[in-house]
Amino acid sequence: MRNQFAETLYEMGKKDSSIYIVVADISPAGSMGKFRDECGERFINVGVAEQSMIGICAGLALKGCQPFAYTIATFSLYRPFEMVRDDLGYQNLPVTVVGIGGGVIYSTLGGTHHAQEDVIIASAIPNMSVIAPCDPLEVVEATRYCATQKKGPIYLRLGKAGEPTLTENAVEPWEFGKIRYLRRGSDTCILSYGVVTNKAAELADRLTAEGDSVSLVSAHTIKPLDREGIAQALAHHKRVIVIEECAPGGLASRVKEIAWDTEAKCTLHTFTLQDKFIHNYGNHDQLLAAHGLDVDLIAAAL
Amino acid sequence: MERKAEFQAMDAAAARQRCMGYRRRVLEVSQHVSALHIAPAFSCLEITDAIYNVLMRDQGNDASPDRFVMSKGHGCMAQYVILESQGVLSSDDLAKYCTPHGQLGAHPDYGVAGIRASTGSLGHGLSIAVGMAYAEKTQGGDGRIFTVLSDGEVQEGSTWEALMMGSTLGVDNLFAFIDNNDFQSLGRTSETHPSFYPLVEKFDAFGWETAEVNGHDAEAIHKAVSARQGGKPMVVVCKTTKGRGVSYMENVPIWHYRAPNPEEYQQALDELNEVSS
Ligand SMILES: Cc1ncc(C[n+]2csc(CCOP(=O)(O)OP(=O)(O)O)c2C)c(N)n1
Ligand SMILES: [Mg+2]
Numbered sequence: 001m002r003n004q005f006a007e008t009l010y011e012m013g014k015k016d017s018s019i020y021i022v023v024a025d026i027s028p029a030g031s032m033g034k035f036r037d038e039c040g041e042r043f044i045n046v047g048v049a050e051q052s053m054i055g056i057c058a059g060l061a062l063k064g065c066q067p068f069a070y071t072i073a074t075f076s077l078y079r080p081f082e083m084v085r086d087d088l089g090y091q092n093l094p095v096t097v098v099g100i101g102g103g104v105i106y107s108t109l110g111g112t113h114h115a116q117e118d119v120i121i122a123s124a125i126p127n128m129s130v131i132a133p134c135d136p137l138e139v140v141e142a143t144r145y146c147a148t149q150k151k152g153p154i155y156l157r158l159g160k161a162g163e164p165t166l167t168e169n170a171v172e173p174w175e176f177g178k179i180r181y182l183r184r185g186s187d188t189c190i191l192s193y194g195v196v197t198n199k200a201a202e203l204a205d206r207l208t209a210e211g212d213s214v215s216l217v218s219a220h221t222i223k224p225l226d227r228e229g230i231a232q233a234l235a236h237h238k239r240v241i242v243i244e245e246c247a248p249g250g251l252a253s254r255v256k257e258i259a260w261d262t263e264a265k266c267t268l269h270t271f272t273l274q275d276k277f278i279h280n281y282g283n284h285d286q287l288l289a290a291h292g293l294d295v296d297l298i299a300a301a302l
Numbered sequence: 303m304e305r306k307a308e309f310q311a312m313d314a315a316a317a318r319q320r321c322m323g324y325r326r327r328v329l330e331v332s333q334h335v336s337a338l339h340i341a342p343a344f345s346c347l348e349i350t351d352a353i354y355n356v357l358m359r360d361q362g363n364d365a366s367p368d369r370f371v372m373s374k375g376h377g378c379m380a381q382y383v384i385l386e387s388q389g390v391l392s393s394d395d396l397a398k399y400c401t402p403h404g405q406l407g408a409h410p411d412y413g414v415a416g417i418r419a420s421t422g423s424l425g426h427g428l429s430i431a432v433g434m435a436y437a438e439k440t441q442g443g444d445g446r447i448f449t450v451l452s453d454g455e456v457q458e459g460s461t462w463e464a465l466m467m468g469s470t471l472g473v474d475n476l477f478a479f480i481d482n483n484d485f486q487s488l489g490r491t492s493e494t495h496p497s498f499y500p501l502v503e504k505f506d507a508f509g510w511e512t513a514e515v516n517g518h519d520a521e522a523i524h525k526a527v528s529a530r531q532g533g534k535p536m537v538v539v540c541k542t543t544k545g546r547g548v549s550y551m552e553n554v555p556i557w558h559y560r561a562p563n564p565e566e567y568q569q570a571l572d573e574l575n576e577v578s579s
Contacts, residue, residue: 025454025487027555045488047457047495048424074423108337108400110407112375112422279411282402290402 001159001195002100003030004136008143009068010035013042019147020060022046024053024071026100029161032070054080057095058087066094066147072106073099073115077122077155088153089125095153096146097122102132102157102194103245104273107287111277115157117247122155123223130223131176132157134197135166138220141174149176159195166201167218177221179229185213189237191230191255193219196245196288202295203243225254234264241302242270245293271298312356312524320355320387321347321520322574325547327383327396329570332561335400338408341545341557343379345517346450346481349540350380352523353448353479354388361388362416367445369434371419373427374452374481375409381416382406390416425458427451428478432464435473435535446475454486457498462508468535469509476535477527478510481517483544487558505537517542548573 010031013019020042021035036043046053050071057067069076076099077084088095099118106113122130131146131154133139139158146154167174170182179191188207192200197218204216215237219226234240234255242252252270259268273291280290288294324347332338353362353370360366372381382399385391391406391414398404405414409422419430431449438445455461468476482501484491491498505512511533513526517540526538544558545551548570562570 023488025457027487045494047488047491047498048454048486049457049459051459079423108335108408110409110411110420110422112409112420279405279407279413280402281400281404281407286402 001133001136001139001163002161004139005098005143005158006030006032006035008140009147012144012147013039016066016147017042018065020044020057020065020067022053022057022060022067022069024048024050024075026071050075051080051083054083054097055087058083058091058093061093061095062091068096068098068146070098071100072113073102073118073157074113076100077115077118081121084153085125089127092127092152094150096156097153098156098158100158101160103196104287104291105160105195105284107284108281110281111279116273117249118155118157119222119246119251120249123250127152128223129154129221130157131155131221132194133220134193134195134218135163137165137167138174138218142220145176157194163195164198166197170218174220177224177226179226179233180218180220181215182218183214183216185215187213187237188239188241189215189217189233190241190243191217191219191233191251192243193222193251194245196243196293199288199293199295199298200243203241203298206295206299219251222251225251227258230255230258231262231264234259234262234266234268237266239267239269242268243293243298244270244272245288247273248275269302271301307528309357309524309528312352312520314521317348317351317355317520321351324351324380324383324387325574326571327386328379329562329567331379331396331399333564333567334397335561337559337561338379338400339376339559340379340561341551341554342374342377342452344546344548344551345483345542345544346374346377346479347380347546348518348520349450349479349481349523349542350377350384352520353450354384356520356524357448357477357527358446363388363390367438367443369418369445369447371421371427371431371434371447371449372410373421373431373449374424374455375421375427377450377452377481378408378410381410385416424452424455425460428461428464429467431476431478432468432471432473435476436471438475439473444475446477447473448477448479450479450481452486453480453482453484453491453498456480456501457495465505465508465510472533473535474533478535478537479517480537480539481542482539483542485544485553485555487555489555502539505539510534511536512539514539515541518546
């Protein structure tokens with residue numbers, strides 16, 4: 001995902017001289033090096049100084065530029081939180097805050113590097129939009145959107161590198177603010193976003209093999225949430241499952257709220273990260289499993 | 303008034319021997335994980351060794367009044383191997399480093415034996431250390447607090463807030479060491495941030511007692527701290543080399559977070575053996 005982000009930003013940056021990237025001492029992935037070399041003035045490294053990174057983006061945006069702030073998710077959103085809220089949210093500036101390694105992807109780096117509540121925190125800020133692409137192709141779409149929109153701040157939650165492609169045969173295109181059907185079925189609908197959508201896809205395969213007719217949905221825009229799309233999904237499936245790499249209070253809670261509001265008749269199952277710090281290590285899958293986000297565990301719980 | 307020695311004596315030859323062993327042990331651990339911060343640990347190894355094995359009373363164990371915080375949390379491999387040599391951590395702990403059933407991750411975690419604060423996000427440790435030092439002073443203890451910061455994290459605004467508070471609160475029982483290796487993730491600090499320097503003068507201006515030493519020279523570290531005037535918190539700016547001890551790691555950014563392959567591992571061990579013979 002990092003590489004597709006860098007590649008797309010480079011493409012956009014070549015065309016639009018108002019695009020800046022402000023990084024905080026993070027090695028530039030892929031084409032970020034090209035951006036730095038070819039759009040030199042518009043590449044800023046603040047060093048280990050994330051608060052300044054956000055403030056500088058605000059200043060650039062106040063002068064009409066289109067800035068991106070870029071570092072590890074905990075350091076792009078949590079460390080400079082009030083700058084994100086006041087400078088970007090309150091002033092409603094078109095700055096994209098990129099969080100690399102959202103969720104618990106940095107599994108062995110421990111709790112200080114786990115952005116397990118990032119989507120909820122970002123969503124709580126008025127004016128803030130939140131996008132979490134599920135695969136490298138969606139990263140390209142989302143980055144293009146972020147580079148051209150003037151609506152307000154966006155938290156763009158990305159993974160790391162090497163994520164599988166999930167959307168090449170999607171039955172719908174990517175559109176900001178709309179849920180996106182990757183496959184359409186009539187019995188079960190699985191909603192997910194971000195990197196963990198690969199688990200949702202695996203579950204969809206499994207249920208399909210068992211004879212279920214399964215829809216798989218990328219809910220890439222968590223804010224503003226496509227209430228109408230979700231209401232339709234709840235109305236037209238017998239069972240809805242939400243799989244989310246975020247603490248309780250994110251998409252799963254929103255879907256329940258919509259289900260209540262619309263008096264949905266389907267059954268609804270939600271699987272999220274737990275509301276706790278897990279002091280275990282291992283790889284990303286192992287840490288997700290420690291939180292209960294494992295396809296076997298999910299299948300058994302259905 | 304007679305002034306008794308604040309710190310026990312430093313045996314520099316013994317320190318060199320210990321650090322050699324610690325380097326070997328870090329390399330050993332690197333052979334069963336996919337990645338770890340070797341170069342950051344080698345950069346601050348002599349400093350961390352001096353703190354644990356000489357400057358802190360009773361090696362900073364639970365009975366000691368003294369405490370150590372690894373503010374540059376990603377340097378914790380240095381801390382782990384020292385805690386292992388003291389028997390605070392077990393070799394099984396290190397064998398399970400970064401595994402689902404282990405208790406040691408790539409950053410220090412409060413609650414693990416010997417770890418006094420969870421760090422990993424840069425720029426937290428100095429304020430925590432100021433708080434610990436102030437608690438000691440106001441609760442009638444005589445404990446000293448030691449912390450190691452990276453030059454990268456000195457760029458965080460929070461570090462400067464802590465520097466201001468350290469002198470405002472007069473915590474003269476606090477000793478901060480800067481692992482001044484002129485490297486951060488994106489390259490040389492001196493190239494990306496020329497105005498980061500001069501450093502010692504900045505700490506002076508914030509009201510700290512300062513010293514500048516070679517951070518791989520145990521004797522120099524010890525001397526600087528022992529010779530302090532007192533009455534102020536102290537910061538020792540230590541000139542270091544990132545990756546110190548293994549030629550191909552020194553000042554080469556990828557070793558910030560890479561584990562050597564078997565051939566590289568062997569070369570590293572050979573180099574260390576050569577130095578010690
Ligand atoms: C607040 C925060 N921002 C960013 C990072 C990511 N990070 C880890 S190490 C590092 C910089 C490494 O350079 P330095 O701090 O000088 O450490 P050293 O040279 O001793 O390895 C960065 C930016 C972090 N851990 N915490
Ligand atoms: Mg450094």
